Amino acid sequence: MNSLLEQLQPYPFARLREAMQGLDAPEGITPVPLHIGEPKHATPKVVTEALASSLAELSAYPLTAGLPELRQACADWICRRYDGLKICPNTEILPVLGSREALFSFIQTVLDPVTDGSKPVVISPNPFYQIYEGATLLGGGEIHFANCPAPAFNPDWRSISEDIWKRTKIVILCSPNNPSGSVLKREDWQEIFALQDRYGFVIASDECYSEIYFDGNKPIGCLQAAAELGRSNKGLVMFTSLSKRSNVPGLRSGFVAGDAELLKNFLLYRTYHGSAMSIPVQRASIAAWNDEPHVIENRHLYQEKFDKVIPILRQKFDVKTPDASFYIWLKIPDGDDLAFAKKLWQQAAIQVLPGRFLARMTASGNPGEGYVRIALVADVESCVKAAETIVSLYSDTTA
Structure with a gap:
């Protein structure tokens, strides 16, 4: 077996299951899963109809580069979303099977552990999406973390030493951020x-939460920021997905955009990797990227949840609506995020994710400790009831 597999750590949800072993929820209470960022809103009809009407095309092998119509739909969406930003659909767009798969395989494509005998470095935010770490380790690289401290929750680049910067091949950004919902300005x-x-490193920008924002404050993307600052997209790649934007996590559809030379090599890797998107999924994706009303409605649903949940939580917690995403990064006053999560499960069947499971220990500590991530993916009534229960249980503890 590949010995690098031994470096992988259990996924956060596996760690949560292990931590909860032997702890039962109260009988007769339906569990409220607020620990996994899995969208629960209805899949838009425009997507399901496009998928159903193209099932006959399952008989054809798809190209790894995707249909020209899909690449054009992605480029058109970028132009609409990012104030007229122009991207070449033939060289600067590549359809992928969701941002998770693409982030993993892109890191494998860029890392070259044999260049000078030293391990290439990938810098990741901390807390972070564990795919970044796994891809780095399996690519023979070394991961370093830039902690994201309160109140901005943006990476502290000053914590990275000159020696590490010199070996850095990739810097991963996540904006809007998972788990804090912070947005890079x-x-x-x-x-x-x-x-x-x-x-001289490559920037890989994970932007899969870009369409869940509030009060019209659209997050700026990396390609847009580069254009506005008079830069090209050389060494710059963005990753996005339909999972959160269009409530289709099971579709496994997204795209990568940016540096044409990087994408040319990424396509070569993917041709061998066997990651071509089926044609019916491509047709459904075209319909999704071309339709904006369902995305606006999706934002309204999340806005309603935050509008109702945040005031309830403020009765006992210092909390605010995030800049974007559907997460609440809730600070636990006594600092014990794991004990808090266990109590919610044992007394109210509410599942949240301890922040320590989303981060790694560094010289300045584990920046996830003392927080829990709450994903407002359940229906409005369930989210409101859960918030009321959280306040009530905390009040009982501190009374």
Whole structure:
């Protein structure tokens, strides 16, 4: 077996299951799963109809590069979403099987562990999406973490030493951020671009939550930021997905956009990797990227949840609506996020994810400790009831 597999750590949800072993929820209470970021809103009709009407095309092998119509739909969406940003659909767009698969395989494509005998470095935010770490380790690389401290929850680049920067091949950004919902501003992009100019790494920007934002405050994307700062997209790649935008996590559809040379090599890798998207899924994806009303409705549903849940939680917690995403990154006053999660499960059948499971220990500690991630994916009534229960249980503890 590949010995690098031994470096992989259990996924956060596996760690949660292990931590909850032997702990039972109260009988007669339906569990409320707020620990997994799995969208529960209805899949839009425009997607299901396009999928159903193209099932006959399952008889054809799809191309890894995808249909020209899909690449054009993705480029058109970028132009509409990012203030007229122009992307070439033939060289700067590549359909992928969701952002998770693409992030993993892209890191494998870029890392080259034999260049100078030292391990290539990938820098990741912390807390982070564990795919970043797994792809780095299995690619023979070394991962370093930039903690994301309160209140901005953006990576602290100053914590990375000069020696590490010199070996860095990829810097991963996640904006809107999972789990905090923070969004990088133009000046934040300018800071990381300056570091890129100095050290020559590739930027991989995970933007799968970009369409869940509030009060019309659209998050700026990496390609948009680069264009506004007069930069090309050299060394810059964004990853996005329909899973959260269109409530189709099971469709496994997204795309990568950016540096044409990087995507040319990424396509070569994927041709061998066997990751071509089926034609019916491509047809459904075209319909999704071309339709905006269902996305607007989706945002309204999340806005309603935050509007109702945040005031309830504020009765006992210092909490605010995130800049974007459907997560609440809730600070636990006594700091014990795991005990808090266990109590919610044992006394109310509410599942949340301890923040420590989403982060790694560093010299300055585990930045996830003392927080829990709450995913507002259940229906409005369930989210409101869960918030009321959380406040009530915390009040009982502190009374």
